[in-house]
Amino acid sequence: MTVRTRLTLWYAGIMFVSLLAMGGLSYYKFVQEPRNHVLRTANVSSDLIVEDENEDFSQTLKILFWCGLPPAFLALGGGWWLIRKSFAPVAALTQAVERINESNLNAQLSRSGNGDELDRLTEVFNAMTARLDSSFQRIREFTLHASHELKTPLTILHGEIETELHAEKLPPAQREKFASQLDEIQRLTKIVDGLTLLTKADAGQIELKFAALALDEIVNDVFADAQILAKPASLSVTLAACEKISISGDRHRLRQLLLNLADNAVKYNQPGGTVGFCLHRAGADAELKITNTGKSIPPETLPRVFERFYRGDAAHNSATDGCGLGLSIAEWIVRAHHGDIRIASTENLTTVTIRLPLASGKII
Numbered sequence: 001m002t003v004r005t006r007l008t009l010w011y012a013g014i015m016f017v018s019l020l021a022m023g024g025l026s027y028y029k030f031v032q033e034p035r036n037h038v039l040r041t042a043n044v045s046s047d048l049i050v051e052d053e054n055e056d057f058s059q060t061l062k063i064l065f066w067c068g069l070p071p072a073f074l075a076l077g078g079g080w081w082l083i084r085k086s087f088a089p090v091a092a093l094t095q096a097v098e099r100i101n102e103s104n105l106n107a108q109l110s111r112s113g114n115g116d117e118l119d120r121l122t123e124v125f126n127a128m129t130a131r132l133d134s135s136f137q138r139i140r141e142f143t144l145h146a147s148h149e150l151k152t153p154l155t156i157l158h159g160e161i162e163t164e165l166h167a168e169k170l171p172p173a174q175r176e177k178f179a180s181q182l183d184e185i186q187r188l189t190k191i192v193d194g195l196t197l198l199t200k201a202d203a204g205q206i207e208l209k210f211a212a213l214a215l216d217e218i219v220n221d222v223f224a225d226a227q228i229l230a231k232p233a234s235l236s237v238t239l240a241a242c243e244k245i246s247i248s249g250d251r252h253r254l255r256q257l258l259l260n261l262a263d264n265a266v267k268y269n270q271p272g273g274t275v276g277f278c279l280h281r282a283g284a285d286a287e288l289k290i291t292n293t294g295k296s297i298p299p300e301t302l303p304r305v306f307e308r309f310y311r312g313d314a315a316h317n318s319a320t321d322g323c324g325l326g327l328s329i330a331e332w333i334v335r336a337h338h339g340d341i342r343i344a345s346t347e348n349l350t351t352v353t354i355r356l357p358l359a360s361g362k363i364i
Helices: 003-041 048-096 117-163 171-201 215-233 251-267 326-336
Strands: 211-214 236-242 248-250 273-282 286-291 339-348 349-357
Touching: 117 171, 171 326, 211 215, 211 326, 215 236, 215 248, 215 251, 215 273, 215 286, 236 326, 248 349, 251 273, 251 286, 251 339, 251 349, 286 326, 326 339
Parallel strands: 236 273
Antiparallel strands: 211 248, 273 286, 286 349, 339 349
């Protein structure tokens, strides 16, 4: 129940009690008290007194009905209108605050300028969002600068270790140690690159190059790459359907999206399992499904799979390499293309569904 409704009910209750009190006081003042005075000064029979009391009480009720109820209803309607008008700015302020998120913290709520409590509250909200926007901006700048500064030493370390690995007289134990270090450096480099990409995306610094392209061609290319990725784990890769579909998008980012998801489908699969691709038209959208027969994702984990650096227990407890940024990047690419991405998981079957709007709603 809203505050406006609650105040209206309270106001109606007060009006009803006030009407009863007014009727009782009127009856006592104009009927009962004069009658008591008459009884004290004159000798009147009890039957006549009772009859007069009933007639006076009925007359009082009529007066209350015809003279009391209309003003009461008028006051109730006026009070409801006044409460509604008073709370209209609160409702507008609530709707404006609901639209605020991390991407539009710099947007200022409109103020009435009359200096009342609501105007002051709006000013406080604007100051709060400004502070939050400044904090988010500092975090983005720190992440972007830190990831940029990390690239140079990582590149140097990568080059030095690669040089050592190419040394002919390097002992096997030392070679294995350097190889392990190189893998960790490559993993850290991947994390830094992912952070840089997401931070720039949050700041709106990445401009996608939209153009008409055949999505089926990208799917076929990624399907071929997935077959190569699946060979070491003896996985089978299938392409159930691949309709010729044209969309408007950034080829490089879409290929990055599909390669990312294909790599996940291979990494989180079981030996001898299957990775499946299926592209078809679904109304005004192109729908692509990528499935894998790996372990199912727990239901409590599914709502968090797109969070940055979040990895479920199954991922943490396995030897699977990953940094927890792949699905966050995938979600950003899909959202940037005005699409939708969802993940569903049942027993030994996880399905990633991507929907992207068709180019002019046509198939080529």
